[in-house]
Amino acid sequence: MTKKLLEINNLVVKFGGVTALNEVNLHVNEGEIAALIGPNGAGKTTVFNIVTGYYTPASGDVLVDGKSVLGLRPYKIARAGLGRTFQNIRLFGDMTALENVATAADSLNQSGLIGSLFGVPRSRRDEKKSMETAMELLTFIGLDHRAHQMAKNLPYGDQRRLEIARALALNPKVLLLDEPAAGFNPQEKVELGNLIRKIKDRGFAVLLIEHDMSLVMKISDRISVLDFGQKIAEGKPEEIQSNQRVIDAYLGVAEDAS
Secondary structure, three states, X not given: OOOEXXXXXXXXXXXXXXXXXXXXXXXXXXXXXXXXXXXXXXOHHHHHHHHOOOOOOOEEEEEEXXXXXOOOOHHHHHHHOEEEOOOOOOOOOOOEHHHHHHHHHHOOOOOHHHXXXXXXXXXXXXXXXXXXXXHHHHHHHXXXXXXXXXXXXXXXXXHXXXXXXXXXXXXXXXXXXXXXXXXXXXXXXXXXXXXXXXXXXXXXXXXXXXOOHHHHHHHOOEEEEEEOOEXXXXXXXXXXXXXXXXXXXXXXXXXXXX
């Protein structure tokens, strides 16, 4: 039986008198790339903000590996198994690429601030392990040659990939990617698709928000569609492409939206 690593059950989100999400149900299975698509304003990023603890829903629940994470602080949800990138790049610009990823890896260590300040052996071992993990991840995404460059000096595409490496350093059960192809040229989108497949092959499940339908259709195992805060369809890429309700709501303007 396929295991659900992320479950979003009957989610209702309201901002003032506006219902942003209305009884939304989604899930991400172990070993799959799931996509969440829909027009701008459909509620896609709101879903991400709920499951990662930045917003509180009016009702509903979010489960990671069968356990509710609703109401937990974002850092605790990250430790529970969700890693995330954002639409707007949020790197530490004055830190190197290696340091950005190592900082995320170090957040999983147990030695804590006191150990770091006093240089206890366990802290030194943890720091070394974090650096090794960071370099391995930079190699995995093809940025090992940029390891010692400041993040703010990296090309845009490399900054995007660095954010993915930093999220992977949390060793998440599910990786949430919020419009990772935004601003990419066609070749960069091809490379991104290959990277996301590699991430899946490495054992991570992925939930992807993306407007580039060519990319979505090529790499997704299953697609959910939101429109005005409601899920209107779910299925395999070929099923979504032929769904008339989805065509009317979104795919008919996909080229303009991407």
